[in-house]
Amino acid sequence: MTGYRFQRKLVQVEDAQQVVLHYVRLQETEEVGLAESFGRRLAVTVTANHPVPHFRRSGVDGYALRAADSIGSTPGQPVKLAVTEMIPCGTMPSLPVGKGQAARIMTGAVVPEGADAVIMIEMTDILADQEVCIHKQMAEGDNITPIGQEVVPGEVLLQPGRIIRSGEAAVLATFGFDRVRVFRKPRVAIFSTGSELLEVGLPLEPGKIRNSNSYMLAAQVTETGGEPVIMSVLPDEPAEVERALLEALEDVDLIITTGGVSVGDKDVLVDVFERWDGQLLFNKIAMRPGSPTSVGFWRGKLLFALSGNPGASFVGFELFVRPYIKGILGCSERTHAETKGYLQDDYAKGSAYPRYVRGTMKLQEGRVCVEPAGKDKSSIMRSIKDADCLIHIPAGGRGAEREELVRVLLLNETHI
């Protein structure tokens, strides 16, 4: 048995990730309306262009006054003040507050000149239209938010690469960004290969299965901020596959394929790699599932050739495609956030490669506890939906024991 199919150089997961990340180039940017920017990654630095608040702001509904006028006032010994005006939100006060005076004011309104405190309405008795009795001694600054207390001009509030969610939306709106510059979503062509694959809408036939990988991967691409382009299933015919991939390369930013990367006679991506003018970056990774995962660079774009087995395809995307997409969208934390967790049961594995087990994570009395989400064979699809982490079982033949502390890669890292 000779030939490329069987000559493969083993690389470690971390090295393969570095190779892929070496190809990261930032996406171009585009401007979208603020409400359309949610879930996108910001392409610019957002710096405060004014203080917040930008006027002295009342924190309560009540009366703006001079704290000195309230000295000694109690419910039993109230102080009477003359009311100058009523200041609603959104209007400027028309009069300063002088000695012995107060202005009725609403929460969020501009505190008038001369006033240095606002007393809550509950601490007052309104005598007549123009008079109020206060029964609490106030200190200077009480219930007034000074200019710039929250944000001073020039402060950097958001960095490029940040996902726009509720908090970011509030910042952008506050500083007048009705349009936002974000990274353009990468278009990702998804091809499943295999003559056994049926389109999802078709009835089952003997020996055939429905194409689940394309849809699983499309969801993963969407979650990562890309735009999936689901292509027709490709047969195990190298010339046809090569033609379809080349055509797609013209139109997308990267390609994902699944299936046909192992050593089978019909493993069609291997045939494509033997005849193409691209550069194969690696084709064997020390990991399970997904050891035959291959990545190539072709006409200036990356081709991620993932294993056909659903579990391997899922893990291959997480470890290699997701970090790449995050990278081109300006995210600096590209690989998964990690923690350590205690395995809840023995985990035996056959291969000496490290294994990335689809897992679930729980906090029990402050300890991170992890266990497989279900059966973990590479061919198994159903445990993917229950996985919120990948449990790393280290290299070596033995597996890992109950209560062993292992690396845990977090899958639901919605904040980064």
Ligand SMILES: Nc1nc2c(c(=O)[nH]1)N[C@H]1C(S)=C(S)[C@@H](COP(=O)(O)OP(=O)(O)OC[C@H]3O[C@@H](n4cnc5c(N)ncnc54)[C@H](O)[C@@H]3O)O[C@H]1N2
């Ligand atoms: N002699 C050897 N056989 C295999 C080896 C090996 O080293 N020596 N490696 C095994 C490992 S590990 C894996 S992983 C698989 C990789 O297979 P391929 O990437 O070549 O994928 P296929 O052969 O095309 O399919 C494998 C499996 O997955 C099903 N599949 C494929 N596409 C889809 C899809 N879109 N949706 C759902 N299911 C899909 C396919 O029907 C097969 O059952 O090779 C092992 N063999």
Ligand code: MOO
């Ligand atoms: O690479 Mo396969 O998925 O390891 O079983």
Ligand SMILES: [Mg+2]
């Ligand atoms: Mg195969």
